[in-house]
Amino acid sequence: MQEMRIYRVLLAAVVAVVACGTTGVGARAQQPGAVSTASAGEDVALEARLGELAKAHHGKVALYATQLNTGKTASLDPDAVVQTASVIKLTILFEAMEQVREGKAHWDDKITLGAGDAVSGSGLLLFLDTPQTLTLKDILSLMIIMSDNTATNLAMDKIGLDAVNARIAWMGLKNTHLYKKIGKPATEPMPEDQPKFGLGKTTPREMAEVMERIGLCELDHPGRLPAGTLAAGSLSANDQAICGVAMKMLRNQFYRDTIPRYLEKLDATETGSGTASKTGSLNAVRADVAIVAGKTGPMVLSIFTYENADTGWTADNEGELTIAKMAKAIVEAWSPTGIDGKTLVPGLSLPPAGAIGGAAASN
Numbered sequence: 364m365q366e367m368r369i370y371r372v373l374l375a376a377v378v379a380v381v382a383c384g385t386t387g388v389g390a391r392a393q394q395p396g397a398v399s400t401a402s403a404g405e406d407v408a409l410e411a412r413l414g415e416l417a418k419a420h421h422g423k424v425a426l427y428a429t430q431l432n433t434g435k436t437a438s439l440d441p442d443a444v445v446q447t448a449s450v451i452k453l454t455i456l457f458e459a460m461e462q463v464r465e466g467k468a469h470w471d472d473k474i475t476l477g478a479g480d481a482v483s484g485s486g487l488l489l490f491l492d493t494p495q496t497l498t499l500k501d502i503l504s505l506m507i508i509m510s511d512n513t514a515t516n517l518a519m520d521k522i523g524l525d526a527v528n529a530r531i532a533w534m535g536l537k538n539t540h541l542y543k544k545i546g547k548p549a550t551e552p553m554p555e556d557q558p559k560f561g562l563g564k565t566t567p568r569e570m571a572e573v574m575e576r577i578g579l580c581e582l583d584h585p586g587r588l589p590a591g592t593l594a595a596g597s598l599s600a601n602d603q604a605i606c607g608v609a610m611k612m613l614r615n616q617f618y619r620d621t622i623p624r625y626l627e628k629l630d631a632t633e634t635g636s637g638t639a640s641k642t643g644s645l646n647a648v649r650a651d652v653a654i655v656a657g658k659t660g661p662m663v664l665s666i667f668t669y670e671n672a673d674t675g676w677t678a679d680n681e682g683e684l685t686i687a688k689m690a691k692a693i694v695e696a697w698s699p700t701g702i703d704g705k706t707l708v709p710g711l712s713l714p715p716a717g718a719i720g721g722a723a724a725s726n
Contacts, residue, residue: 409696413439413689420685422647422671427567430697431575431590432660432713437693441568444538444560445667448643449485449510450650451541451563453573456612458530459503459522460605464582470500470608474517482546486511500608507612507641512545519544533585534572539565561645570652571665577613578639578654578661580606580709591713598710606709613639613654614707620678621651622664624687626694626702637702646674649682654707655690657698661711664690 417424427441462468481489505511543549623638640653650667673681706712
């Protein structure tokens, strides 16, 4: 049975007194002033529940989750190197955001869908007559919302596969890589591990970091920043606009049978989805990486199931159900009052780092 570890971070104020300013375990510093509402008993219960779900799954599970304002994390084999399937498309989106910020690309840049560009799999561009003229924003929207494979290849042509991998290295991600276009032969020698991973490889922890950067609008910052450093009030209007475009794509994810499956039934608001996500699916792989707007603070969930016995393509695929159940367990433990789409904005509605007060996005 895979080992599952749950890390809890002490309150920043307590740490400052007891540990002379050191932070707890986690990818970034805990939001100053945040108040953890979960008791030790609740964490033990979450650990037990996630362990039960992993044990019951007919396949392997790797998971990393964090609540950004409290620093709480939950993990299950979080550094396992796994097939990304379409989740790797988040790295293409992030590089496009950076290029738009730098003026190297523009949302309205024209891109032509030509004869021979269409590839099979998810999406709708393969059904259109050619030629068709689209914008960069169009193809990225199709890549994220419908996981359109043809649009993904057009995005790689425009943004550059090498540029995406250079950005991955710039972020300091050691085990994430985008290998090649989808359904097309490689144009250069492939790394030895490409046949094992296919389109791309990553770890739950590293892909969570990509999603965090998008949600927190951490553009042009190779190093990690404390959550709230780039809160909405400190973001430039240009950066807010860029990140807002990306967030709109992610909030309108078409495939909602994994992380959002049970969560949105808890959302009584009418302000839009409380999750922003990107899924990935292969016969024996189901994955989802999402920002979940908990009322007690934003969470990033990065969950991969692989080597799955259930290779079917129904809505009740076991991998999808396992992800949905794990997401529900985490959110109910960390944000028992549910989720609220109002906080899914660039910066994730976190107060500025150093602010004194309660947990971000509290009810």
